Amino acid sequence: MYRFLLTPRWWGINVFAVLAIPFCVFMGSWQLSRFEDRVDSHQRQEDRSDRARTAAARPLEQLLPVDKVTSGRQASARGHYDTGHQLLVPGRTLKDKHGERQGFYVLTLLRTDGGKALPVVRGWLPGDAGAKADTAKVPAPPKGEVTVTGALQASENQGTDGVQAAGASAPGRLGMISAASLVNIVPYDVYDAWITLSDTQAPLRAVPPAAVEGSGLDLKAFQNLGYTGEWFVFAGFVVFMWFRLFRRDVEAAKDAALGIGESGQEGGVAAAGAAGAAADAGAGRLGAGQEAAGQEAAGRAEAVEDDGGGEGQGEAAARAGKV
Numbered sequence: 001m002y003r004f005l006l007t008p009r010w011w012g013i014n015v016f017a018v019l020a021i022p023f024c025v026f027m028g029s030w031q032l033s034r035f036e037d038r039v040d041s042h043q044r045q046e047d048r049s050d051r052a053r054t055a056a057a058r059p060l061e062q063l064l065p066v067d068k069v070t071s072g073r074q075a076s077a078r079g080h081y082d083t084g085h086q087l088l089v090p091g092r093t094l095k096d097k098h099g100e101r102q103g104f105y106v107l108t109l110l111r112t113d114g115g116k117a118l119p120v121v122r123g124w125l126p127g128d129a130g131a132k133a134d135t136a137k138v139p140a141p142p143k144g145e146v147t148v149t150g151a152l153q154a155s156e157n158q159g160t161d162g163v164q165a166a167g168a169s170a171p172g173r174l175g176m177i178s179a180a181s182l183v184n185i186v187p188y189d190v191y192d193a194w195i196t197l198s199d200t201q202a203p204l205r206a207v208p209p210a211a212v213e214g215s216g217l218d219l220k221a222f223q224n225l226g227y228t229g230e231w232f233v234f235a236g237f238v239v240f241m242w243f244r245l246f247r248r249d250v251e252a253a254k255d256a257a258l259g260i261g262e263s264g265q266e267g268g269v270a271a272a273g274a275a276g277a278a279a280d281a282g283a284g285r286l287g288a289g290q291e292a293a294g295q296e297a298a299g300r301a302e303a304v305e306d307d308g309g310g311e312g313q314g315e316a317a318a319r320a321g322k323v
Helices: 008-054 165-169 219-258 262-307 310-322
Strands: 074-096 099-112 117-126 146-154 193-197
Touching: 008 219, 074 117, 117 146
Parallel strands: 117 193
Antiparallel strands: 074 099, 074 146, 099 117, 146 193
16 A cells, blocks of 8 residues: 555655655754854943943953944043034934934044044033024033043944934935944044043033844844744645654555546446437337337328228227327
């Protein structure tokens, strides 16, 4: 009954199932490990950020370049603010007791003693960066030599939340906080990093440091989790289809052994057709005989009538009735 498993067709099915199931399980496990790595990285970054908030500030030069370890650390720099190049970063949201609110960052460049400028986000204000009523609330930066301390952040890119590539087209605005976007705005070198102050001037509100890119539970992390489920579903589908094909061929083998397969059905149909044809032929012969007998009786009656006489007619009628 199971000899069909040795056919070339089933050899191909079995080889495919043997290779596909482990592959799907491996890919699902790999995607799950990627999700777990992102969760662990997110947890480590959260712990690192908590320690960074309470750790003592270190000089900016000791924390560059910005990476997953130094991002969020408290950095300090000394210099004076360039009041002629204060910029507003529109389209930035901040969470508070009222939920997420739309507003803008206030960014001022600090000319450090080392010669380069450090972008400093002095705080956040609600409103529209293009409305004079909202921008009038921006306080002037401190004058003279100052020392600033804030959370170190990596330069933004096109994929960073809130970035507006067209924001730099308007005077006094900046769509993306990065050295690449500032190079054409200021006539001096800029650090490839920026800091956000924890102590701000009223009515500015402090901007919390952002998580390092690739270390949080972002969309990519949940994509890995979704791919995990998909690969395990594929493995289950392969198993389901193998058993379905196996069951179908087993039932076909049983039917063939009992003689009720397709050949038996075709024989029954042929026999039924032959019986119908025979019945039609018999009916045709019976109709033809009846018609011949009727014609013969009619001929005899006509012959008697030609002889004349009622007696002859009666006999002819009687004979016709007997016939």
